[in-house]
Amino acid sequence: MTGTLIVLGTAQDGGIPQLGSGPGTGAPRLVSSIAVVMDDGTTLLADVSPDVKAQLAKLNQVAAYQKRKARNAVDHITLTHAHMGHYTGLVQFGPEAHNAAALPTWVTASMATYLRDNQPWAALIEGGHLDINSDTGLGGFPIAPGLMLRLVPVPHRAEFTDTVGISVNNEALFIPDIDSWEAWPGAEEEVARHRICLLDASYSSLEEIPGRDLTDIPHPLVSDTLARFGHLTNERRLILTHINHSNPIADPQSKAAAQVRESGFEVAEDFMSFPLGRD
Numbered sequence: 001m002t003g004t005l006i007v008l009g010t011a012q013d014g015g016i017p018q019l020g021s022g023p024g025t026g027a028p029r030l031v032s033s034i035a036v037v038m039d040d041g042t043t044l045l046a047d048v049s050p051d052v053k054a055q056l057a058k059l060n061q062v063a064a065y066q067k068r069k070a071r072n073a074v075d076h077i078t079l080t081h082a083h084m085g086h087y088t089g090l091v092q093f094g095p096e097a098h099n100a101a102a103l104p105t106w107v108t109a110s111m112a113t114y115l116r117d118n119q120p121w122a123a124l125i126e127g128g129h130l131d132i133n134s135d136t137g138l139g140g141f142p143i144a145p146g147l148m149l150r151l152v153p154v155p156h157r158a159e160f161t162d163t164v165g166i167s168v169n170n171e172a173l174f175i176p177d178i179d180s181w182e183a184w185p186g187a188e189e190e191v192a193r194h195r196i197c198l199l200d201a202s203y204s205s206l207e208e209i210p211g212r213d214l215t216d217i218p219h220p221l222v223s224d225t226l227a228r229f230g231h232l233t234n235e236r237r238l239i240l241t242h243i244n245h246s247n248p249i250a251d252p253q254s255k256a257a258a259q260v261r262e263s264g265f266e267v268a269e270d271f272m273s274f275p276l277g278r279d
């Protein structure tokens, strides 16, 4: 079965613009998230951002999404971790919205515990709105015909939960948040394994936000990512996402964005899409 990956948002957790920080760099961007719509209409949402309503409204433009008979907005959810931009849109899947059945939600054991132990998420589970599946292990597991997920552990600040990247059919890899590539010995092997990779590009420089020490919120710099995976750009699309409002690559006209393109990488744009399974 083939499908389409749609990039639903490309900004760091607070979006662009961010509250209280002016217009930000470039055009407005929604918070990072992706969807996969299979050709039979089955739809997976990976990360549920605070912008989820505006993001899912755009799925009506995908022909296969129109084939859906289910009344739920999506058929499956998976989550990378419990930082604000990645799961708080779950509030829209509760009793106030019209979801016909409990949504299969594929997460790590740590994320499952966090959701079960904290409101308002616990109420969504107890009320039968989310069907939490945390027996996900390290291997791939099928969730629908032609759709296999694999949760890939990555190092990232773990105040609440661990963090994973999301692999879809070993073809597309989504890693919106990671502390550093050095801290993840499997980084090159995982990126090499996928044809389409959406990778954390929060910051271009440690001096981007005056008055804030970015070593407290570690991310690989864009230059680190270009250096580490530059040799892998030939046969795959390496796309930079989860862009902070301060990052010059958010503006396609910037020198920084041009340098990304010259290095064989791409800067993600909201609602760009990729065919899956059609090699």
Ligand SMILES: [Zn+2]
Pocket: 012, 013, 083, 085, 086, 176, 177, 242
């Ligand atoms: Zn994030």
Ligand SMILES: [Zn+2]
Pocket: 081, 083, 156, 177
């Ligand atoms: Zn995070």
